[in-house]
Amino acid sequence: MPYHGALQTTVSWAPLEPTNYHLAVCAYLEQREPELWNWIAASRQEQDPALRLHLLKTTYQLSQEAHPALHAAVAQASQRLNIAPEVALYQANHAEQINVAIYVENNAAHIIFSGAVLELLDDAELSAVIGHELAHYELWQRDGGRFWIASRLVERLADEEPGRGEWHYTALRYQQYMEIYADRGAYRVCQDIAPCIASLVKIQTGLKQVHVDSYLEQAERILAHDGVVSDAVSHPQAFIRAKALAMHAAAAPELDATLDRLLAGAMEPDTLDITGQVALAALTRSVVASLLTSPWFASDAVKALARRYWDDFTPGEAAAPQHLGAVGQVLLPDAHKLDTYLSFVLLDFACVDPTLEELPMAAALQLADQLGIGDTFETTVLKETRLKKTAPAKLRAMVIPTHIDRP
Template sequence: MDSHAPNRHALAPLAYHETVADYLRRHEPDVWRWTGERQTHAEQLESLRASLLRETYRIDADAHGNVHAALALAMERLGIVDVPATLYQSPGTQMNASLVFVPGEIHILLQGPVLERLAPEELLAILGHELAHYVLWSLDGGRFLTADRILSDAVAAPGGADSHRETFRRYALHTELFADRGGALAADAVAPAVSTLVKVQTGISTVDAAAYLRQAAEIESNESGASAALSHPETFIRARALALWWDGEASLDSWIDTRLHGPLSLERLDLPGQARLQALTRGFLAHYLDGASLASDAVLAQVRMLFPDWRDDEPVAGPDAFDAAGVDDSVRSYLNALMMDLALADPDQRDVALLRAGQVARSLGSLDALQLNLRRDAGLGKRELERYKRQLAEEKDA
């Protein structure tokens, strides 16, 4: 299980971190610049340090040399040098650890019986996990911290958009996978990182990491949906993601996309998902119009209400781009509605356009749903709908 050992240079941001940071920098340049320049003032830092001292027990190196030796080793393995670090024991009985991020300083809070319950290599893992948060927020001039702060502020603001909340949620999930990798690197093995996850979640004193990874694989084989967690992925997902990364699994990015995102869905669109859906919509409309030469002036006017920069040579996105793995039924219903809008935009080609909509819906697997649109939006009665279905069947057999 520990045959492959990435070095600390492999501790790179996940693809979603890069995507979200790039999106925010390009689409919100003023907010990006202001947030990136925002600094914590000396008075605030002093107040933070004082609060930590008031509310915790500081774990000094003289009294807890073994703990600080583990911290020093974890920092070395993650490539953190010349950064002062302080450990604290905070109130609470639930095992946990957290990082209070301060640029150029490391403050890690332990909670519950972490020092009593964790084996030496597991202590390295939990410290490495928190240190990885410090690494991520410090990378590239604080770029990924800036993205996190923008999303956090957007979610906290009154009337925050659902897309911001979903993006913030997914960003947090990916951040935990990144930190889990730091835990494995600090422990120099994946097993202690996995057993630490299970101990913290369950409170159990002894964990067989290999057995839990088998359990995680069994769970995964029975559950195909994406994570619904708010900030930390389910433990079985974290364990599987970590083991796959440690083993250098070539399809890891695709696996993470399936497990943390799932198919594109109107009900849970994040910011990158909105951009992706917009591009897919353009390609889909090009496919719909191209199939029956439906681009009349009236139809193009309708299209340009959606996309003012519409071109005659738009790239086409056919049915394969909208399979079950890529989009869910809500997206296919949305595409049906778009086809209906265009089919009814020009009375002179209404029948041809409706027939084309049926052809496309059939290839998407959404023909049954389209019939609801035909009754509601096009006003087709029972006889007209039966005739319509016969026309589609004849066209298919031709």
């Protein structure tokens, strides 16, 4: 018989915190796609008889009577995750690959073990795996299914998108953060990162013995190299997950920034997800605001161009505080590939109004140098305009006035 979490004696544990990524994607979709959001929400099913029949036909069900230790681990995990689902456990038939998966219904969870998982893992590691899988269920059920709805919605938008665009990358990172969240569920259940990391490495390698401290040292050696980014299809690599879990357990304040760097990589226009697009739009606005600080830049042509970027932009507005450094200058992210993109943005404003003569180009060159993209911008200018090669040096040396007299 399946285990029913509702039969256990409950003890209140604080809910797991959703990742900031999940919260950001949900907030974006609720605001921008309310009709699609409500349509997906209405499609949730209580139970799927076809799924249950398929599992019974393709697995051996691990009953509570025959496997009491596994079901006891389910009871403990459910208690610590503050959930009470109907849980059924299965061993897949004819499955050689070592794996654990979960199918989620509204009030039920089906956990399927494949290969020799049950022989490979000790009791603590099995508890970690069960905690990991049930954390998926917990995330799907919380807040009225909000995070499940977002997952289905981004997957649908990604399927309808030609090529790899923002929704492809959003769906990918949403899934990756789900695994990070589920690893935190495993830690909540075990109260120790060792079995969480050991189970992860054992399942991926098939090894019977894993030294967790050694693997964490290995992860640190990998991540010491610049530019290391997850290239996995859905689950981040084990070394990233081990590092993330260790940082989570230590309550490291830099965890979110580290995860963003390891999962998304450098900010690059071609690989942005929807949250990255929002972030780049805000950063671009701050760059343009920094360029247009002088009142003389507020010509009709410049204002018209600015409104093509943002309907409510006004030359003279301040750059956003989160983009400013200690001396009040706009700073680009430490890891970015925005040189060419921002160079063309600056070039747009430098060239849109010929009546301003050399001043816009001089201001743009000086700002590009401050941003650290001066060489790329100069190359772009010389390629796209008729300026002579000696012109940028002279323009960089110009003193930019705060006001100019107009005829």
